[in-house]
Amino acid sequence: MRSARRTRSCGVRPRGSDGLAAVAFTVAAAGAWPVAGVACAVPAALLAVGRVQAGAHYPSDVAAGAAIGVASAWLAVRTPRLVVRSWLL
Secondary structure, eight states: OOOSSOOOTTOOOOOHHHHHHHHHHHHHHHHHOHHHHHHHHHHHHHHHHHHHHTTSSOHHHHHHHHHHHHHHHHHHHHHHHHHHHHHHO
């Protein structure tokens, strides 16, 4: 039986977790070490473009995944500071 997910003739199936993880890692690395963030941004961007080119995702899917990755990395970096600050007040 064929899956209900959108596929093209190349058989690529959508997987959002790889791109989301790449963007989240890139943002977190850029916050800690900017040079590493720039170095990680290139493969993350290539992964996103490759998923659109393969027909696995629409550009809006990639943009939404990148936004979720940025937000989750921001929370992962900021939450410990916010929690400590609220406990000290």
